[in-house]
Amino acid sequence: MGKDIKNICCIGAGYVGGPTMAVIALKNPQIQVNIVDINEQRITDWNDTDLDKLPIYEPGLKEVVEETRNKNLFFSTDVDTAIDNADMIFISVNTPTKTYGKGKGQAADLKYIELCARQIARVSKTDKIVVEKSTLPVRTAEALQGILSSTGNGVKFEILSNPEFLAEGTAIDDLLIPDRVLIGGNNTVSGKEAKNALSSIYEAWIPKERVLQTNVWSSELSKLTANAFLAQRISSINAMSVLCEETEADVDEIARAIGMDSRIGPKFLKSSVGFGGSCFQKDVLNLVYIAKSYGLDEVAEYWDQVIKLNDYQKRRFADKIIKESYNTVSGKKIAFFGWAFKKDTNDTRESAAIYVADHLLDEQADIIVYDPKVSEERIYADLEYLNTHSSEEIRNRVKVVSSHSEAVNNAHAIAILTEWDEFKAYNWKEIYSKVLKPANVFDGRNILDKEKLVNVGFNVYNIGK
């Protein structure tokens, strides 16, 4: 298997495949990078000459795409040709929680991964390095090897695990200056050669000492471990937020105090309405499932608590809105500032806003949503996907508007669901003049200047204060 990689194929043009490959192409102009996907619309959008129409919003992404697209970065639906031409194939397809059968609601659904493996096995005529970029259960490489090595056509595949640690909203910066890159593979001669080949692609812009090589199982399990630890930190600080609300302690002050302990560190201690995003819940649930499948019930229960606490935090926020609205929100207008699961992304997967809205809909609230980057249809689709309220009811009760000032007209309450910077800069005096009184703001992200808002006349409810 040659060290010199000239042609890369990435299967899956999503939040990971798109930005990751764009940066690899940018830093390795000698390599042709083909990103392929079965979703035709997505590929059309990636190829749109209007760079504001790219399917993913990430600060800095369009500049990288502009510099590389149609030079050494190509987007296409022709999966077979891209596989055939590639020396190295990244699999970056989705691995959602299973919604059916064994492991439903917990295990990762690996059907898309398996389809990719079968397609690679069927199409390949030359030896290839196959890279797991998707987040996968530990020992998936074994299954891939099983599929790829049973073609009988003499083609050799070396499987690597190279999990991605980027966070949405900062994907380009995370890719340009990663804390580390992790490459797992076999410790055979060809395995080491493959790891070095992948390492050299990253070494085009990342210091060699930050590219870590491990065995394939450690690499697969490190990714689940990293997400579980990160999610656990949020659930830990959110657990303290509940206690703060009972005791007049302030969760932000606690975060600062403990974060200065260098053993704990200051990051990922922001208490919130609950974590969202496509991965934390999915990956922790997957870890719970894996632990259970090895009969490790105590381990499974330990990690399951991270999810339970997060569900509790979302529910608690909705309950607080109801309680402070004289115990009923029926027919009342609740203005939502933000729908995305965090700022600087248009991604709404598992966003806390969806669950808070759903709970308020149970209580017949009217919800007016403003988010700077999320479309009306996305918001309806998120609520419809839950299958708890009819499409008709959702469209009657939930309105999506294109400015914050439209959202607040005659609102009974304002709820901050996403920490978009622009919310802090609004003219809160003007907002006060438009809402019904008493004027209640529920700051689910602790981003607003409480003193200023109280001086304007608002009642401000925080998390953990």
Ligand SMILES: NC(=O)C1=CN([C@@H]2O[C@H](COP(=O)(O)OP(=O)(O)OC[C@H]3O[C@@H](n4cnc5c(N)ncnc54)[C@H](O)[C@@H]3O)[C@@H](O)[C@H]2O)C=CC1
């Ligand atoms: N979203 C994120 O920030 C991160 C995600 N990950 C992991 O990366 C993986 C991908 O995640 P996303 O990019 O967010 O998913 P995504 O859903 O945005 O993209 C996956 C793409 O794969 C395509 N696809 C599925 N099966 C295919 C097939 N057989 N052939 C061609 N294309 C196919 C889908 O059409 C879709 O466009 C997941 O395992 C996720 O856990 C890891 C780190 C960060």
Ligand SMILES: O=C(O)[C@H]1O[C@H](OP(=O)(O)OP(=O)(O)OC[C@H]2O[C@@H](n3ccc(=O)[nH]c3=O)[C@H](O)[C@@H]2O)[C@H](O)[C@@H](O)[C@@H]1O
């Ligand atoms: O595997 C993945 O998909 C990725 O998951 C997360 O990235 P992401 O979900 O994009 O964004 P985060 O910044 O981690 O935020 C996740 C959620 O936690 C919330 N959060 C984050 C930090 C914090 O202190 N408090 C808090 O409530 C955010 O608002 C958001 O809803 C990890 O940070 C990435 O390293 C990982 O690659």
